[in-house]
Amino acid sequence: MAPLVAGSTWRRGVFLLLGGVLALPYALLAVTFAQLLTGAEIPRSLVFALLVIALVIAVVPLLLDGSRALEIAAVRALLGVDLPDPAPGHRGDRDTRLRSALWIATHLTIGALVMVALITAVPMALAFIAQQFGIGADLVSRERFGPLDGRDTGWLTLTGVVLLVGLGYAVAGLGALAGSMAPVLLGPTPAERIAALEAQATRLAERNRLARELHDSVGHALTVATLQAGAAREVLDTDPEFVRRALAAIEEAGRTAMDELDHVLGLLRETGGDRPSVAPQRTLADLDRLVSDARATGLAVHAHRFGDPARVPPAVSREGYRIVQEGLTNAARYGHGPVTLRLDLHPDALDLELVNAVGRAGRADPGRGGRGLDGMRERVLLLGGRLSVGPHGGRWLIRARLPYEGTR
Incomplete structure (x- = not known):
């Protein structure tokens, strides 16, 4: 019953x-x-x-x-x-x-x-x-x-x-x-299953892209602010001028982080009636400012650039900037000693190399547990490039090649 x-x-x-x-x-x-x-x-x-x-x-x-x-x-x-x-x-x-x-x-x-x-x-x-x-x-x-x-x-x-x-x-x-x-x-039908899988893959790719943007941009700004605050605390009583510069850098980093966060949240809302958020499209043209911000935290950066950034396709230029940004952030957090950055802007590809000494004992390993290196790999993979990351001869080496083909 x-x-x-x-x-x-x-x-x-x-x-x-x-x-x-x-x-x-x-x-x-x-x-x-x-x-x-x-x-x-x-x-x-x-x-x-x-x-x-x-x-x-x-x-x-x-x-x-x-x-x-x-x-x-x-x-x-x-x-x-x-x-x-x-x-x-x-x-x-x-x-x-x-x-x-x-x-x-x-x-x-x-x-x-x-x-x-x-x-x-x-x-x-x-x-x-x-x-x-x-x-x-x-x-x-x-x-x-x-x-x-x-x-x-x-x-x-x-x-x-x-x-x-x-x-x-x-x-x-x-x-x-x-x-x-x-x-x-x-x-x-099989066609509908394929369409559903493609839509799901598109959603996952977009979500991963937003996660990369949030990690690289906001994470970098927070790292800069943290290092500046720590350095200012050490010389608070002996070097007021440095403290003022550090506070200004922290203010700028916070403002940048808010802009980046507002951009990502605007992408997440995706409402047609709202004013579209303006993406802070950082490219290799902004590299000098990125290096200056890194140096302001006390990190010694030796940058060498060969070629004209204006000739690099926008997609490659944006992703190259983010890779350098993540590399400098990791060097500031985990590395030791000066950082050497080299950019070769070829007619058909971008080669970048970032080298610094392996971190001192007790500092976290950037290759474990973090999302930054995964984000680098995803960026390079989307452009069909190659990436090599890891210790090499007592140094931490990041080497990437981003081809221009298919991105113009």
Whole structure:
């Protein structure tokens, strides 16, 4: 008896009845044309012409993408089948439309049968059961039940109970059958699966890009502020002028971090009505300022640049700037001694190299647990370049090559 009281059975019943309700216009249309065909007032040729038009109008909704989307929503809500929504902007192919039309036709047919059964069987069953208690006995006594007329021994009551129980099990079974058919007829096609995977990959790539931007920009600003604050604390009583410069640098770093954070949050909102955030597009043209900020923290940086940054494609210039920024941040946090930065701006690629002494004992290893190196690798990979990071001959070496091809 569990299926009769289960919530899933009631939801399945609602789903089937929904199909019956949707089938009513088709039933009325069929009755109307049946009456027209049996009548003699309207020419048969006109009736057949109207019938063809009506069939076209009746079939078109079964083939629409919107009808499939509504059926998927109903199946997910009432049958508990986890079907993905159709990919936005993806039009169903011929096979998808035919499968969807077959599903809708099946839904309407089964729903119509269930509705007829409810309209006829339920009142009859209730009347059979009620007459046992003297309710509606006159109505039942007027009916003819063959050789058992006038000799009711309780079989009418039993018949009523069997009708109700059987109808409940039929609804549960038909609903379960519909649930098993739904993935076959409404499930995603291979093209839709590919489109969904591509959309997911795009979302993940965008999320990773925002994470890289946030880590590299805000992380660099916080590192500069932390180092400046630590240096100012050491000479607070002996060098007020340095403290003032350090506080100014901390203020500038905080302002830069706020601009970068506002930019990333603007990208996350993605609301068309809002004013689009202006991205702080740092490029290799801003490299001198980046090096100056690093030197202001007490880090000795020897920068060598060969070539014109204006000839570097914007995408390569932006990613190259971020890689240098992350390298200088790691050198300030984990390294020891001066940093040597070399940029070779070739006609077809950018080569950059950043070298510093390996950090002193007790300092964190930049190659473990951090996200900065992962961000470097992702940036280089997206541009089809090469990256080498790690200790080399007692030094920490970052070497990257970013090709220009495909980025202009």
